[in-house]
Every structure is written in C-alpha cells, then in structure tokens.
Amino acid sequence: MTVTKEDKQKAFQQFRTAENDTGSSAVQISLLTQRINSLTNHMRTNTKDYASRRGLLRMVSRRRGLLDYVRRHDPQRYLDIISRLGIRK
Numbered sequence: 001m002t003v004t005k006e007d008k009q010k011a012f013q014q015f016r017t018a019e020n021d022t023g024s025s026a027v028q029i030s031l032l033t034q035r036i037n038s039l040t041n042h043m044r045t046n047t048k049d050y051a052s053r054r055g056l057l058r059m060v061s062r063r064r065g066l067l068d069y070v071r072r073h074d075p076q077r078y079l080d081i082i083s084r085l086g087i088r089k
C-alpha cells in the first residue's frame with residue numbers, strides 16, 4: 001500500500017520541473033496517483049475497510065484540488081499530466 005523509494009524517484013524524474021524539484025504540483029499529483037492506485041487495489045479485496053476508504057477519498061480530493069490548481073494556472077500542463085498518468089477529466 002505504500003510507495004517504494006524507487007517509485008518516488010521515478011516520479012521525481014518524470015514530473016520534475018527543475019533539478020531538485022520534489023514538491024511541485026505535478027510531482028505531488030503523480031505520487032498521490034500511485035498511492036491511490038495502490039489503495040484502490042487494497043479496497044477491491046477488503047471491501048469493509050472503512051478507515052482506508054476514508055483515506056482514499058481524502059487522497060482523491062487532495063489530488064483533485066491540485067489538478068484544479070494546475071488547470072487554472074497552466075491548462076496545457078494539466079492536459080499533459082492527466083494524459084501521462086491516465087487520469088480521466
């Protein structure tokens with residue numbers, strides 16, 4: 001259910017805007033997407049895990065807020081991020 005160190009490094013390399021960028025919105029969105037996908041698989045087998053469901057919904061909401069921010073400030077980057085991550089609009 002967690003994101004490994006190697007997965008984080010991959011996300012940093014793919015979505016960073018500068019050499020030491022680890023906190024830009026694109027990087028945060030990609031890390032949240034990895035955690036959401038992992039937790040979604042967990043929820044498929046553990047349907048009554050309501051605490052994890054609440055955490056999942058919170059992560060989805062946080063990612064939605066970050067995506068809205070990127071869409072307001074740079075629409076082309078928004079389209080690039082959702083296409084690279086496979087997120088629907």
